[in-house]
Amino acid sequence: MMNDHGEWYSIQTFDLTRKYGARTAVNSINLSIKQGELFSLLGPNGAGKTTTIKMLSCLLKPTAGTAVVMGHDIQKTPAAVKQILNVSPQETAIAGRLTAWENLLMMGGVYGLSKEMAKKRAKELLALFDLTARAGEQVRKFSGGMQRRLSIAMALISDPQVLFLDEPTLGLDPQSRRAMWQQIEKLKGEKTILLTTHYLEEVDALADRVAIIKEGEVVALGTPDELKENLQGMQTMVVRAQNLTMEIAAGLKKIYPHTKMKESGLEIRAKELIFDDIVDYLRENNVKINWLSMKEPSLDDVFLSLTGKEGATDEVS
Amino acid sequence: MRFLSLAGRNIKEIYRDPAAVIMGVIMPAVLLLLFASMGQGAAPVDIFTVDGLTPAVTVFSFGFLTLFSAMLLARDRESAFLTRLLIAPLKATDFILAYMLPFLPVAALQIVVCLTAGSLMGMKAGFSWAPFLVVMFILAVACIGIGMILGSLFSVNMAPPAGSLVVVIIGLFGGVWMPLKQVGGIFGAVGYALPFAHAVDAARAIVKGAGMGDITVELYWLLGYTVLFFLLGVFFFRWKTKQ
Ligand SMILES: Nc1ncnc2c1ncn2[C@@H]1O[C@H](COP(=O)(O)OP(=O)(O)OP(=O)(O)O)[C@@H](O)[C@H]1O
Numbered sequence: 001m002m003n004d005h006g007e008w009y010s011i012q013t014f015d016l017t018r019k020y021g022a023r024t025a026v027n028s029i030n031l032s033i034k035q036g037e038l039f040s041l042l043g044p045n046g047a048g049k050t051t052t053i054k055m056l057s058c059l060l061k062p063t064a065g066t067a068v069v070m071g072h073d074i075q076k077t078p079a080a081v082k083q084i085l086n087v088s089p090q091e092t093a094i095a096g097r098l099t100a101w102e103n104l105l106m107m108g109g110v111y112g113l114s115k116e117m118a119k120k121r122a123k124e125l126l127a128l129f130d131l132t133a134r135a136g137e138q139v140r141k142f143s144g145g146m147q148r149r150l151s152i153a154m155a156l157i158s159d160p161q162v163l164f165l166d167e168p169t170l171g172l173d174p175q176s177r178r179a180m181w182q183q184i185e186k187l188k189g190e191k192t193i194l195l196t197t198h199y200l201e202e203v204d205a206l207a208d209r210v211a212i213i214k215e216g217e218v219v220a221l222g223t224p225d226e227l228k229e230n231l232q233g234m235q236t237m238v239v240r241a242q243n244l245t246m247e248i249a250a251g252l253k254k255i256y257p258h259t260k261m262k263e264s265g266l267e268i269r270a271k272e273l274i275f276d277d278i279v280d281y282l283r284e285n286n287v288k289i290n291w292l293s294m295k296e297p298s299l300d301d302v303f304l305s306l307t308g309k310e311g312a313t314d315e316v317s
Numbered sequence: 318m319r320f321l322s323l324a325g326r327n328i329k330e331i332y333r334d335p336a337a338v339i340m341g342v343i344m345p346a347v348l349l350l351l352f353a354s355m356g357q358g359a360a361p362v363d364i365f366t367v368d369g370l371t372p373a374v375t376v377f378s379f380g381f382l383t384l385f386s387a388m389l390l391a392r393d394r395e396s397a398f399l400t401r402l403l404i405a406p407l408k409a410t411d412f413i414l415a416y417m418l419p420f421l422p423v424a425a426l427q428i429v430v431c432l433t434a435g436s437l438m439g440m441k442a443g444f445s446w447a448p449f450l451v452v453m454f455i456l457a458v459a460c461i462g463i464g465m466i467l468g469s470l471f472s473v474n475m476a477p478p479a480g481s482l483v484v485v486i487i488g489l490f491g492g493v494w495m496p497l498k499q500v501g502g503i504f505g506a507v508g509y510a511l512p513f514a515h516a517v518d519a520a521r522a523i524v525k526g527a528g529m530g531d532i533t534v535e536l537y538w539l540l541g542y543t544v545l546f547f548l549l550g551v552f553f554f555r556w557k558t559k560q
């Protein structure tokens with residue numbers, strides 16, 4: 001469907017909802033993803049990312065609402081949807097006793113590719129994912145990272161117009177993760193990609209737009225930069241010091257409610273931090289400052305402030 | 318024809334783990350050789366002659382088709398691999414064909430090995446092949462159908478014991494190792510309420526010289542149960558994969 005600006009939407013969801021018994025995994029989600037866009041679903045564990053992907057790939061029936069993928073309703077014409085999309089599931093999904101080459105050819109066959117076409121694409125994908133040297137080995141003997149790469153390559157064999165990547169870099173070492181980003185980067189523009197992740201840097205590096213979801217609901221939507229702008233002005237100061245007690249921190253919390261005692265030091269967050277006041281207050285209380293830093297908001301901060309998910313910290317009471 | 322790609326994968330998955338297949342093919346033949354040599358010369362009952370044992374043990378060996386198919390399906394169901402296939406544009410019939418057909422060559426191998434072992438022990442040759450193969454084919458579909466049911470319902474850990482139980486049930490209630498009609502009682506009643514004893518009777522009769530017309534009752538029992546197992550297998554597979 002076309003929007004007001006004459007752009008095509010590859011995926012549109014309309015109050016898409018899924019309940020498991022009494023628990024609502026996905027709650028009335030409305031998203032419009034443009035053709036060729038790399039759209040990211042970012043959210044903590046259990047937010048409903050995988051459930052959304054399962055509904056969009058016709059694996060799971062929505063409890064309410066629906067979605068349209070490349071003009072096909074997922075409920076009315078699932079067969080048409082299935083032929084144009086492909087998914088790399090959250091868990092590595094490969095046939096262990098087949099070689100990498102055989103795994104790719106098999107998936108090609110399942111999607112109705114001709115033998116020649118499947119072979120041609122399999123060769124390209126093995127090269128793209130750096131698996132050519134091990135192509136003839138049974139994949140149960142591969143390392144986890146290699147299996148992961150193959151699992152993603154298998155989603156590309158059908159040359160899908162719409163690609164769902166459910167946590168593609170799960171279990172990859174930092175180097176392989178960056179390599180995977182480059183591989184995903186190469187697909188950008190050509191395919192519409194929906195990518196789920198917990199990694200904010202991944203979103204920053206790859207996504208055109210991102211929806212942050214929490215408990216099945218979209219809590220923020222925009223480009224990574226737009227989301228960061230929302231927190232613009234939100235500054236963070238971190239202080240490490242001697243004699244810093246909970247009472248002293250509590251005094252600061254009266255002025256700056258987002259004050260937290262963390263392992264890394266005392267963290268104070270606010271739209272407007274008055275540097276001198278804070279330092280004076282600490283000095284008055286005989287606190288000896290060892291180290292102090294100020295920082296601009298990161299996507300991390302956006303995520304944390306919206307989802308309320310935070311690492312282990314001592315709340316100042 | 319998309320099921321062929323998946324069937325090809327399943328064939329590789331089965332035959333590249335040859336230990337299990339070898340056990341399912343060799344074990345019944347070894348039992349056959351053992352029992353036949355014990356019964357030789359002084360068989361107390363008809364069924365312990367090599368002519369009685371060979372067709373019965375062939376039926377018994379098909380229990381392993383249940384075990385193998387249950388294990389394959391249960392394993393795939395628990396891995397994300399089946400998720401990937403369910404997302405693909407495959408139809409229910411594609412899945413059923415792809416998960417059933419690869420076991421037919423195992424069945425053929427079992428028939429060949431059991432009959433060869435029987436011949437070595439001096440089984441009479443020259444019975445009619447066609448009815449024998451018909452009975453065996455229907456039985457194979459039944460046993461793979463039971464495997465589909467078990468593989469759909471049970472976890473990776475529970476599927477092997479459940480499949481093994483079917484092997485035991487076929488042995489005991491099929492009258493493979495005992496003359497079920499003479500034993501009677503519970504064993505006889507349960508045995509003849511299930512299809513396996515009928516399959517064993519039919520196979521034995523054929524080896525003795527019976528033709529298609531002589532085993533119609535047994536065939537009906539067998540066919541009825543085969544349709545039932547097949548439909549239940551399809552039903553449970555679809556039910557479980559919809560969740
Ligand atoms: N088959 C199921 N039966 C019952 N509840 C389920 C099922 N699958 C998911 N859920 C629930 O739905 C919610 C969303 O799960 P989902 O897997 O979509 O989260 P996610 O965002 O993908 O999380 P993660 O980052 O951990 O993969 C969770 O509360 C989960 O417990």
Ligand SMILES: [Mg+2]
Nearest residue numbers: 049050051090
């Ligand atoms: Mg998930």
